[in-house]
Structures are given as structure tokens and as C-alpha cells.
Amino acid sequence: MLAIITGATKGIGRAITYSLANKGYDLAICSRNLRDLKEIKEDLEKKYPKINVLAKDTDMRKKEDVLAFSKEILSKFDTVDVLVNNAGVFISGLTHTEEEGALEFMIETNLYSAYYLTNALLPAMLNQHSGHIFNMCSIASKIAYPNGGSYSISKFALYGYTKVLREELKDKGIKVTAILPGATWSHSWAGVDLPKERLMEANDIALLIANALELSSSACIEDIIVRPQLGDL
């Protein structure tokens, strides 16, 4: 069984990667930083010697990078069982004052990344008549909030894409799940002065994915909305 996780070296993606390694999945992971990828690949292979790990530096904004990643996945593994479209960036701001190019940057990273990779891998999943796609949306996919800016636009769009995919794939044996987390400790919250318990742990999101994978083939969790116990920040 193969799980593909984008943005796997930090935060939520890293927690998902270790959780699925622990469940015995082979892994295909990516991020933009080759040193981080080497470190995580070595660590995974040491801790889980039975699994195969493909770690490829890939800028998920760039279609040619995504296609090279998918080509290598399809040449090295026989099945595509789990795809977690997790890579994403958050830049806060107001749509009318944020830095020029913020919308394009976040649409490319948070939406096109998932669209390119899913399209490249779907023929294999359709052929198998199985697979499970998780798109890492956000509470910002559902509600606008101050300083959400173009991040919120990109996450609304990713959620919309997820709903379209679900409709397209429900009779093809492929599950599609939108994950909509609230604030979760990760690299993107580094240096924020808040008590630990105010945010969720990245491992909470990993646990939700692991649990969703336990359901029978006749059940699909469509949306996972999860917030800190104390609510949104």
C-alpha cells in the first residue's frame, strides 16, 4: 500500500507521514527542501525498515515538478492507495493591501498543487477502482476572518475542488475527504506566544486520517471539521 503526502517535512504533513509509516504504508513524499527530505527519509528508513520511501524535492506550484514527481511515483510503485494533498502556505493580510502576487502565490501553492497531482495520479486510481484522496482545506475554507485575505480565497477554492472531485469519483471506488482544521501547531505558528493547549497538535490531524482509512469501502467521510477545544483563535 502506498501513501503520497505533499509538504511532508514539517507540521501536519510530517505528522501524517509518520502516522502512515507506522501503519506500514510505503511513502512518496515531497517538499522543496532537499536537506529536510534526506533527513526525514533516513529517519523513516531507520524507524520503519520494512517500508519503501521515495522523497523528492518538488515545488508543488510548478506543474513540471509535479509531473516529474508523479512520473517517479508511478514508475516505482504498483498502486496509488492514499493521496494527501497537504502542501500549503499561509500569508496573512487583507485582500486590498496584501503584497502584490499574494493571491497568485497561494492559489498556485494551495490549489493548483492538488489539482495537478491528483490529475496525474487519478488514471492509476481509476484503473484500480480504489484509493482515498484527502485535501487539506481549513476552517478558512468555510468562514472568512480578519486577515485571512487571499489564503481564505485559496482554501475556499480547494474545498470547492474537493466537493467536485467527490461527485466525480463516488461511483469509481475512490473516496474523497476534505479536512478542515482550525489552528494547529506547526512551523507556520513558530514563535507565536500562546499556551500549548490553545492550538491543536499536528498529530490530531494525522489521527483523523488514520481513522478515516479504517472505514469499510462502503463508507466515505466527506468532511472533517476540527477545532481547538477552546475554539477558533
Ligand SMILES: NC(=O)c1ccc[n+]([C@@H]2O[C@H](COP(=O)([O-])OP(=O)(O)OC[C@H]3O[C@@H](n4cnc5c(N)ncnc54)[C@H](OP(=O)(O)O)[C@@H]3O)[C@@H](O)[C@H]2O)c1
Ligand atoms: N497549521 C494550521 O493551523 C493549519 C490550519 C488549517 C489548515 N492548515 C493547512 O495544513 C497544511 C499544512 O500546514 P502546516 O501548518 O503544517 O504548514 P508548515 O508547517 O508550514 O508545513 C508546510 C509543508 O509544506 C511544504 N511546502 C510549502 N510550500 C510547498 C511547495 N510549493 N511545494 C512543496 N512543498 C511545499 C513545506 O516544506 P518546504 O517549505 O521545505 O517546501 C512543509 O513541509 C497547509 O495546507 C495549511 O494551509 C494548517
